[in-house]
Amino acid sequence: MKNNTPLVKRFRQSQLFWPLIALSLLLIVDAIFAPNFFKIGIVQGHLYGNLIDVVNNAAPLMLVAIGMTLVIATAGVDLSVGAVIAISAAMGTVLINPALGNELITNDILAANATNTPLWLVVVANLAAGTLCGVWNGFLVSRGKIQPMVATLILMVAGRGIAQLITNGQIMTVYYKPYWWFGNGFILGLPVSMYIVAIVFVLAWLLIRKTSIGLFIEIVGTNSRAAYYSGISEKNVKLIAYTFCGFCSAVAGLILSSYIHGCDANNIGLLYELDAILAVVIGGTLMSGGRFSLLASVIGALIIWTFTITMYTFGVPANALLAGRAVLVLIVILLYSDYSRRLINRLIERKGQTHGATN
Amino acid sequence: MVQRIKTFISGNAPLLTTIVIFIIVYIIGGQLYPSMQKPQVFFNLFINNASLLIISIGLTTVILTKGIDLSVAGVIAMISAASAALLKAGWSAGVVIPLMLLIGIAFGFIMGCIIHYLKVEPFIVTLMGLFFARGMAYIITLSSLTITNDTYRYLALTKLHIPFFKSAYLYIPSLIGPILLLVTFYLLKYTRFGRTVYAIGNNEQSACLMGLPVARTKIIVYSYGGLCSAIGGIVFSISLLSGYGGYAPGMELDAIASVVIGGTLLSGGVGNVIGTLFGVLINGTIVSILQFNGTLSSWWTRIGVGLLTLIFIGIQSLFYMRKKHS
Secondary structure (H helix, E strand, O other): OOOOOHHHHHHHHOOOHHHHHHHHHHHHHHHHHOHHHHOEEEEOOEEEEHHHHHHHHHHHHHHHHHHHHHHHHOOOOOOOHHHHHHHHHHHHHHHHOOOOOOOOOOHHHHHHOOOOOOHHHHHHHHHHHHHHHHHHHHHHHHOOOOOHHHHHHHHHHHHHHHHHHHHOOOOEEOOOHHHHHHHHOEEOOEEHHHHHHHHHHHHHHHHHHHOOHHHHHHHHHHOHHHHHHOOOOHHHHHHHHHHHHHHHHHHHHHHHHHHOOEEOOOOOOOOHHHHHHHHHHHOOOOOOOOOOOHHHHHHHHHHHHHHHHHHHHOOOOOOOHHHHHHHHHHHHHHHHOHHHHHHHHHHHHHHHHHHHHHO | OHHHHHHHHHHOHHHHHHHHHHHHHHHHHHHHOHHHHOHHHHHHHHHHOHHHHHHHHHHHHHHHOOOOOOOHHHHHHHHHHHHHHHHHOOOOHHHHHHHHHHHHHHHHHHHHHHHHHOOOOHHHHHHHHHHHHHHHHHHHOOOOEEOOOHHHHHHHHOEEEOOOOOOOEEEOHHHHHHHHHHHHHHHHHHOHHHHHHHHHHHOHHHHHHOOOOHHHHHHHHHHHHHHHHHHHHHHHHHHHOEEOOOOOOOHHHHHHHHHHHOOOOOOOOOOOHHHHHHHHHHHHHHHHHHHHHOOOOOHHHHHHHHHHHHHHHHHHHHHHHHHHHO
16 A cells, blocks of 8 residues: 555545546547547637637536536535526627617628627626526525525526527627627637636635635535534525526626627527536536535536537537437446446555555 | 315315416416317317326426436437337337337336436436437437328327317327326325335435335336336327427426426425326416417516416425424
8 A cells, every 4th residue: 555655545536536537538539539639730820729629618618517516515506507698698699789679680780890888888797697697596595495406497497588588589699799709719829718717717716715615615515404503604605606606607608609609598508507517527526515626527517528529520410419428428427326436446446455565 | 074174285285276376377368368268278288288298297206206307308309200210111100109118118217227226316317318318319310200100190180079068179199198197196196106106205215224115116217207208209299290309399397397386396205296287287378378469479488487486386385384383
């Protein structure tokens, strides 16, 4: 056992170990079967390649996964993130659209490249709409004492209806160029969305590691009675978690709608709630709450999109990809089940022991 | 006698509330749009929501064990695409239908085994089921396939006239839901299997310690859910006479909402399939009110169902709190 340096052992027991193994396995498969995957070129001063694509596409999911991690850590779940993405994206794009209501979009308007509201107001409205949804969820769960799955189900069912109400049932298209920047722009050769994710991640990290909120979230998730008796306001902790999740979804909605230059309330952010939960679970945070790791969830989101882009490079059609994703989930389930974990851990331990014996 | 009625009411309060809400919603609809008072409109609820009712019944049994099945709508799409493809290839309906039922059972069985033996969250496993089923449907066909099989056409187009009501009719597949409802009601209420389902939902560990067959029951429940989804898929493909991977988008949400409105708790152990029937009917009534209105757009359905879910959950938690206090 002495051969196991503390660092290696600590790494193996950390929550990052399994997600990183999975990600590197995926990348190894890519390296063997599609060497072009790692090629990064420079086009018009921007870095360009599959890896950049992965990061750029995964950005909204990473954001949602950060929010979802906090919610799941409080032993809850937020099913409404996809709907919140739609609501906030609808809010933003509706404010931009110079042709309000039933007015026809003419070439003049297209050429005008104009906006109805200043851009900063659009962004604020977008974020406010999502955050408000988060507050609503938080109130239902913390004050209304409704099971998280049911409470967020309400917004999940009604949310896309609300988004359509906002856009008056139309598919919004944005011709205002500055708005495109969030999803398609580059800073120093790297996509803007990467910086946004980094900012939100640092915000979340500061929130949970530099204040005591992170510990509160963990104790509420592990044992809410104990949290209550130790004087922690369980209600406010949950409210903060859900509000932050709503905020993250709103930022994701901003990036997504900017990326596709518009908003289709029925399809934007579709199945994101499921992908986000999947990312968190891949990251090793238990659905029953408690210990969590933001970085592991972000890696989980990266795994999902690395897998998706890999399948695209192999030429799998987008629709059939769903089945491929199911196989990914199955592998994750098998790897993460207690049974196989125990088996692998035992194998590693035994190897360490025999190794130690021969020395 | 009064005492007995009182215990009946307090024992079935959530169910009675659902029924009352359904009647109120329907009466409001009838007052707003007099043509909604025709009996045919009521029977249309069964015709239009046939597959929703069937999958909601399966989902209720799963939710009673504190599980969840997100794969229901995916299985509908997969079954419709698969049966359309096989019928197109010249297979007879007599072979295709049993085969589809077997596929549904096998699908549920595998998910049940993974959930029970690998101890994975039902949410995650059935999510995998949803992705897998939809993906398979798209692998089978990327576009909508028409069904021209004679048996299917017969089932789809034969009208059953209802006695005592003039010119009111149902189609044959719309009878399957109510029959399945009665079977499930019997199974849950009067058999050892059903009692075990409730016991597991209330406390799995206690059920296990009491020596109840937890593993077997859970796997049977998920297989039953798969079977119901497969039947729902067949009914769906009969009513549309086609199959496609994109069918029934988001129907799992409607089904979960119907079950919740029907008074079944997502935390398991409390609930009833009869409530689910009324949950589905409420859902259908809102849709038909919107259709009668004509000017209201389709998204109000979603908002309406969401609001009703909220109202109903509020009522449930009130009952729950009162019980706790008394």
